[in-house]
Each structure stands twice: as structure tokens, then as C-alpha cells.
Amino acid sequence: MTSTFTNTAKKIVSLLEKYPADKVKHYASYKFSQIERFCNIGSIPIPKKILEEQALEQKKQQKLIKIDVKKLKRMIFADENATTNYKKELFDVDILNQQYKSLKNIADNKWADYYKVDKKLLEPKGNPNYYARLMKDVNRGGQERESIFDAFRTIITGKY
Amino acid sequence: MIPRQVYRTAVKQHRAHSLAGRRLQSNRASPKELALQSHLPKIENPDTPDRDINPKRKLPKPAYESENFKVPEWKRAFGELFINVFRIDMDNVRAGTMGGSKYYYMCKDQGLQFKDEPLSETAVFWYQTLGLPRTFGQWFQITGLHVWLLFVRMRAMPFKVGKNYQQKLVDKFFKDIELRLSEEMNILSGQIRESYMKDFHSQLLGITFSYDEALASNSDSVLAAALWRNVFNGDKNIDNVKLEALVRYVRMQLYILNKISDRAFGFGDFEFVAPNETIEPLTPQEEEKLREATRQKYEPQNGKILPSNRSSLSLDE
Incomplete structure (x- = not known):
């Protein structure tokens, strides 16, 4: 694995950190799931700040919903693989750059500004x-x- | 490229051929081309396998929704007389024929697919280009997205009329889902159907809420997250290029909905821009031309308006 590969993954993760967090809590968060994924692909540790935020949210969710779905799932499907397969081998620098460009366009509000609604x-x-x-x-x-x-x-x- | 609505109203009705030449000038990539630029191969999501619909009996599309359907002359004349004599509120009637029928079938056709049948042009974008699973739930998500787009425009109509259009659209949507579940998906138990319908209802509430939040906060990242949760089923291995393509697609539709006048929209003169087409923002001159063309079409100077074409909807906004 080259250093440019890791650097691009790092760039993506730091871009994703700037994404706004969901104001209303949902079952899954785009921001967190993508940070986790690109950290895994670039073999970088997940930033501490993100881990803390995630832990805080999980606490909130536990208060909200009494039943922990993950725990239940683990109890029922004992041998289910808990981690997602991110298919690391499919990625190269070119693909990561493409992903970065798209994420950057989304973060920069490119299309909302191009097609303005009044x-x-x-x-x-x-x-x-x-x-x-x-x-x-x-x-x-x-x-x-x-x-x-x-x-x-x-x-x-x-x-x- | 000029929106098809502009093109249609301006060129066909008004013969403004100067606008037609600009149609192919845009060098920006359409959402479909944008999605195809990605080099990341499709990563299968084991949670959402393809479950093709093998219909027991296919629901026919009503004859009056086909393009070359013509009402017989005597029926038309009788209708005009009837409307004139009883002073029927045509905006009210139009909510059913446009909001509840034409617009609904437009939304439905976007992602409609059946087992072992070639996909339509728009369905190719959803199922092949974006790589979404071929399931009934996915069809619901795609249709829900388009229904929401229409909701946004209907809210901007006068309250009474807009509410009526929305109501007719939702009624038809759920009536059709129930029919599709029983006729095409072979669900014979009414109880199970009912529970699915409740599920779809709460999903539609969620769809409307999350996209509305994205529109109100005017942020692409919020819209992207909402699309990821709904259309892409929260797939962790999502291709972000495809997500951007879909964001572009939605923004493009919203732009057209913003530019079309109440009258043209109410008369069913709106069409979704196809995923393989692209549009350029209009210049002020083009907007003026569009307004002129709409006025010419619906309220021509020194021309009589048929009783069935009367409307209180605004021509300018």
C-alpha cells in the first residue's frame, strides 16, 4: 500500500468530519458509517472525536429505545459476522480520488448552488x-x- | 439544454425556434453520465438481494393515460356544455385527473420493473447505473422520491388547490400499492396487506420529512444523507459518485419545478427530466420567453378560452 493511498483516505476522512451531524437521530448515520468505512480502507484509526460523539449518541439511543437491537441480534444469530466487509482490495488511488471529488462536491453545495431554488x-x-x-x-x-x-x-x- | 417543458411550450406552442438550437449546447454531464464515470465496481449488499417481481397478473395502465388517446368530439362538446351550464370548478376536477392520475403514473413509471422484462429507459438508470436492488420496496422508494418532488411544488400552489392535488396523489398512490400487492405480489391475506400498507405509510412520512429537511436547510450534504438512508437503503459500501449523481438529479428536478408556473403545472404540463438529460439554468431572457409562451398557451390574446380550460391558477408564478 502506497503512501498516496493512505493520504487520500485521510483526506476523505477529514472531509467527512466536516459534514453536519444528523439533527434528528436515525437508525444509521451517513457521516459516521462513511468515516468508519474509509478509515478501514485506508487502515487509519478512527478519530477520537468521532468515537466520543458516537458513544454519546449510542447512550442517547439506549435511553430512547429500551431494547438494544444489536444485542438482540447477537443473541439470536450467534455466529453472524458483526463486521462489514468493505472490499478493500477493490480500491486504488484513482477510485479514492473520484470518491473524494464527489464528497467534496456534496460538501461544497455544488448542485444546490448551481440549480438555485428561490x-x-x-x-x-x-x-x-x-x-x-x-x-x-x-x-x-x-x-x-x-x-x-x-x-x-x-x-x-x-x-x- | 433547455428544460423539456420550456422546449415543449416554447417551440411547439409558440414556435420560438431560437430556443430549440440551445438544446444540445450543454457540455455538462447528465446524472447518468456522472454516475457512469465512477470506476468503483458494484459491491453487492447481502442485506438487499434482488427479488424480482413475478406478477400473477399485471395491472393495466388506463387507456386514457396513453399518449394518443382522444376523446370523441361529441363527448368533448357535451362536456364543455355541461361545465358551462353548471359552472363546475375545473381546478377541483383537474386535481383528480392530473394530480391523481397523470402525475401518479409519471412517478410510478420511473422505477417500474418486472421479472424477465427489459427495463425502461429510466429504470435502467435506477437499477443498472445506480445498482439498486430490484425489489418492491425499492420501487416504493423511487416512486416516493418523485411523489415528494411533486409535493414540494403542490405546496406552492394556492392552499385549497394544492392540498387537493396532494390528497388525490396520495390516495392514488396507496390505492395502487394495495392493488399491486394483491394482484402482482400475490399477497392474498388482507391482514398482511394492511400491515404492509401501514409500513409504507410510515415510510412515506419519513421520506417527506427527511427530504423536506434537506430542502429547507438548503444543503447538499443533508440531502445526500437523506438519499443514502432512503433510496440507497443505508448501504455502507455505497459509491459516493453515484450518490452525487442522484443529488444532482434531485436538484435538477427542483429547479424545473421552481421555474414552472402554477397554471402549467396544474394543467399537467410538467415532466421529470430524464436521468440521461441535463439542463442549464435559464437566463432572464429565457424566463421571460417561457412566461410569454405560457401566457400564449393558456390565455391567448383575443382568443376564447374553453369552459374546461378556465382556471384561477396564476400564470406568472
Whole structure:
């Protein structure tokens, strides 16, 4: 394995670290899974910061869902291979550079800037507060409830 | 390249041939070409094997959705008279015929595939270029993505009309899923069908929420994560070039939806840009031309509008 290969993988990982974390917790996180994958491919240790973040999130998830799915799975399928096969042998410097370029385009908002969308869609005529209210909820992590008056307003007017 | 809508309205209706020449000038890669640039071979995901649909009986597409379907002259005349006499609200009627039928079949056809049958042009992009598994769930995800794209535009219509279009689209979507499950997927038990339907319902809520979040935060990385979770089934060995191609595809559709007027959209004059096509952002002159062409088509000067073509939808936005 050449040093350029490892360096490109390192570049990808440091780029992925700058990706925004999910505001609402899902079953899987794109950012973390890709960091794990490219660390594995480049044989680099996973950054400490990421590991801490992941541990924190897992704690939160355990509070949220009482049943630990992974534990259950391990109990049922005892001999199941826990680690994913990342097919390291398929990668070379050229492919890693391609992956880096795409990830960079996504991080730089290339297509959102190229195909700009204006107020017409972002503050829709029929439902002007829709996205503002959605983002308010998302920024609170999607866990808190709205007040009962807001809920009634939605039920009566049909507007979100 | 000019969006097909612009091309269609401007060239065919308005005979603005100056626009037609620019159609092939773009040198940017289409989403399909972008995805094909990747050198990473396809990595099979053992969690999502291909499960081709072997239909018991294929659901036919209604005759009135075929391209060369024509209503008999006497029926047309009677309809116009009926609408005129009873002053029927055509925006309301159109929600069913456009939102609930034409637009739904457009979404459905994007990722439709059956066992041992050649794939359609768009399906080739989804199943071969992007390498997605050929399953019913995947079809649902692809259709859901397109339904969401239409939702975004429908929200920007006047509240009453837009809500009606959305409602008709969702109704048709779930009616069709239930029919497909029983007729094509050979699920005979109503109880099992019902439980699947509930699952699909919560999936559609998730799809709408996560893509809406991406649109509102105006960030490609959030959109990419949402597409990875939904369309790519959270595959860890994903090819990021293909993910970028899909981000580009979605942004392209949103751009067209942003430019098309309420009237043209409500009359069913929207088409998804095919994955092997690309568009360039419009210049202000082209936008003016597009607006002019729309006005010419739907409200020609000193021309009469048929009762069935009356509408309160805006021509400008």
C-alpha cells in the first residue's frame, strides 16, 4: 500500500468530519458509517472525536429505545459476522480520488448552488410557514412537543 | 439544454425556434453520465438481494393515460356544455385527473420493473447505473422520491388547490400499492396487506420529512444523507459518485419545478427530466420567453378560452 493511498483516505476522512451531524437521530448515520468505512480502507484509526460523539449518541439511543437491537441480534444469530466487509482490495488511488471529488462536491453545495431554488418553493404560497415550523422542530432534535394551541391551529386550518 | 417543458411550450406552442438550437449546447454531464464515470465496481449488499417481481397478473395502465388517446368530439362538446351550464370548478376536477392520475403514473413509471422484462429507459438508470436492488420496496422508494418532488411544488400552489392535488396523489398512490400487492405480489391475506400498507405509510412520512429537511436547510450534504438512508437503503459500501449523481438529479428536478408556473403545472404540463438529460439554468431572457409562451398557451390574446380550460391558477408564478 502506497503512501498516496493512505493520504487520500485521510483526506476523505477529514472531509467527512466536516459534514453536519444528523439533527434528528436515525437508525444509521451517513457521516459516521462513511468515516468508519474509509478509515478501514485506508487502515487509519478512527478519530477520537468521532468515537466520543458516537458513544454519546449510542447512550442517547439506549435511553430512547429500551431494547438494544444489536444485542438482540447477537443473541439470536450467534455466529453472524458483526463486521462489514468493505472490499478493500477493490480500491486504488484513482477510485479514492473520484470518491473524494464527489464528497467534496456534496460538501461544497455544488448542485444546490448551481440549480438555485428561490422563495417560491421555500416559502410556498399555500403554506408559508411550513418549512420554518419544520426546521424549528428539527433544531430541537424532533423530541419536544409543540404547544396545544399550535396543534389545534394545524387541525382546524389544515396548515402546517 | 433547455428544460423539456420550456422546449415543449416554447417551440411547439409558440414556435420560438431560437430556443430549440440551445438544446444540445450543454457540455455538462447528465446524472447518468456522472454516475457512469465512477470506476468503483458494484459491491453487492447481502442485506438487499434482488427479488424480482413475478406478477400473477399485471395491472393495466388506463387507456386514457396513453399518449394518443382522444376523446370523441361529441363527448368533448357535451362536456364543455355541461361545465358551462353548471359552472363546475375545473381546478377541483383537474386535481383528480392530473394530480391523481397523470402525475401518479409519471412517478410510478420511473422505477417500474418486472421479472424477465427489459427495463425502461429510466429504470435502467435506477437499477443498472445506480445498482439498486430490484425489489418492491425499492420501487416504493423511487416512486416516493418523485411523489415528494411533486409535493414540494403542490405546496406552492394556492392552499385549497394544492392540498387537493396532494390528497388525490396520495390516495392514488396507496390505492395502487394495495392493488399491486394483491394482484402482482400475490399477497392474498388482507391482514398482511394492511400491515404492509401501514409500513409504507410510515415510510412515506419519513421520506417527506427527511427530504423536506434537506430542502429547507438548503444543503447538499443533508440531502445526500437523506438519499443514502432512503433510496440507497443505508448501504455502507455505497459509491459516493453515484450518490452525487442522484443529488444532482434531485436538484435538477427542483429547479424545473421552481421555474414552472402554477397554471402549467396544474394543467399537467410538467415532466421529470430524464436521468440521461441535463439542463442549464435559464437566463432572464429565457424566463421571460417561457412566461410569454405560457401566457400564449393558456390565455391567448383575443382568443376564447374553453369552459374546461378556465382556471384561477396564476400564470406568472
